[in-house]
Amino acid sequence: MSEFTIRIPRASVAISEATLVEQLVEEGGHVNEGEPLFAIATEKVETEIAAGASGTVHWTSELETVYEVGAEIGVIQAED
């Protein structure tokens, strides 16, 4: 059972933080790699972020909260 850490991505060069605005897969739900997983808003633009792995999603973050780039906001429990 490997674990993929979900982090706020480095969506562009000039940002150091982003707001988590949407969790597109509910707690305990399943996601496939490449499918939309969450959405973040930086000061300039809102972007959808794809899952980096397939598995069961567990969030460790709150919506409408500002996170540092790279901050952990959940995990994907991959069923191997």
Next chain:
Amino acid sequence: MDEQVMSQREALNLALDQALAADERVLLLGEDIADPGASGPTKGLSTRYGADRVLDTPISEAAILGAAIGMAMDGFLPVAEIMIMDFIGIAADQLINNAAKLRFMTGGRVTAPITVRTQVYGGLGTGATHSQSLEAWFMHIPGLKVIVPATPRDAKGLLTSAIFDEDPCLVLETIRLQGQRGPVPLDPSFSIPLGQGEVKRPGTDVTLVTYGRGLVESLNAAAALEAEGVSAEVLDLRTLVPLDVPLLLECVSRTRRAVVVHDAIQFAGPGAEIAAMVQEELFDVLEAPVLRVGARFVPNPGSAALEAQVYPSVDRIVSAVRRTLGKPAAEVGGDV
């Protein structure tokens, strides 16, 4: 004067927008400042004012500043952008040997009222050549003004003053502060006089003298110190040249202790001049030497984790303040 909460990037955008609207002499030039490529404070302006007043240029920093000087000599008020402060070395000759010295060298007959906006990318893991804070270089050049706003309100007020100032002005915008929000006056005539500092937090035991991003760490440090029963005043200089020495001396003569905080490298940085001035004027009033908390004397490492250790932190500021309070070394955490 009605106000609106906005980000610092939006406040800078509003200042540029209102200057372009208010005065035909104003124009902007720089790399990728026009739509659709623009992403910073100039976004949207070429669409509103046309590509000849918000002019995309080739990547030619020396020529960008030289051209701005030539237009300024002939009655225009150009606002040139040097995208990232580390690139300013390429254009330094135009700034240092032409813009700064024209008024003096021509006995006042020729002047170059240009504004140069540049952006500091420090603290974003962009490495040694895309992160530097080089304001100390330009403080050393008679004829140049150096402006470093920290809040959205100050950004708008100071940029507006710089654009219409008769002397060449260098405005440093800090990328890490671009997203910070705050109330900003909407009136186009709102401006903050250059050379006027502001006490951003009152206090009685020590004065944290700062500017730019240093304000954020200083306010956090002041809050931490309050929990220890230490009342820290935070003085935001806002401009380095002209420098509000009267307010600086008034504050420190009251608290009798001072720590200077800035993101620029501490060695031979702006804090060295500020500390020297304070100690020369207030030697017999000071309870302790003026200390400085600035960046370490190293090129910024590529790794963001390492880079975080380069800059002033709340711990380093608090430790410095404890030292000025004569607290025993044991209580002094962190390396100062």
Next chain:
Amino acid sequence: MENDRQGAAPSADVQRRLYELMVLMKAADDRLSKGIASGELQCVYWPPRGQEAIAAAVGVCLRTDDQLVTTYRGLHDLIGKGVPLVEIYGEMLGRQVGASRGKGGTMHIARPESGVAMSTGIVGAGPPVAVGLAMAAQRKGIDRVTVVSFGDGATNTGSFHEAANMAALWDLPVVLLCQNNLYGEMTPVEHTMKVETIAERAQAYGMPGVRVDGNDPLAMVAALEEAVDRARSGGGPTLLDCVTFRFRGHYFGDPMAYIPAEQMAAAQLADPVPSFRAALASTGICSEHELEELDQAAVAAVEEALATVLAAEPASADELSRDVYADPTNCPV
């Protein structure tokens, strides 16, 4: 003048090597881009995806001791010149196994053992340094060539013009390799210069200028070989205007609002990696099985390198005060 491949095409081995390099560059970019986009990998990145043919030609035409000066968009150049992927990824992701032990970062990877003298972060900063490396070779009387890679935007910088003039003036063994991806950051090249092509600028310095299809590895090899031979034999510098495209914008995350959709679509149709793959299959130089093996080997090499890097130690704190001076005594490091 457009360079057409008069000479014989490179051997089958060389063509296979070209594809092997190109598919490794693409795999390295694909994995990095996927990792950054999902938040798995945290680093800044200027993707060269789409410019692989140029870098593969550099890899094939240069000796190990020949020098390369490249830029912040140099992942493909570094792979072409033989820098191990662990050192590239390691440096981008701030690990001790990085080429500079995690201190230089994405934009400043160097590896003297592979002839990579420097990667520059400031546009136009490379050409003058390449002039110096070429002067050194000339003074030592060795037939070592220096290639400096830069984009179309760099040809509007003062330092490029100064370097080009000196290179021609002193017949220096240097090749000015312009990876002309048609955009200087967000500005189309035709909005940054009056002349039609970058190649014609060479005349102003007194050196040959050649416009090449930067997406055709065989055309690139032909043009680069000619320029390298000219430099190696004392015939002086050449300016190569290699027309190509970059698919992921200026920096990773660039929304690319400034690129017309049809231009991007047309460029992707001419993607050098699948195009060359198809050419190798149709000319029978490689079987589909061999191509499949090369593709999988590239992906495997990338995954292995990334795994090594992600398991490696981060850059250590004591690196901060090391390499600022040779001997920091009395320096406030």
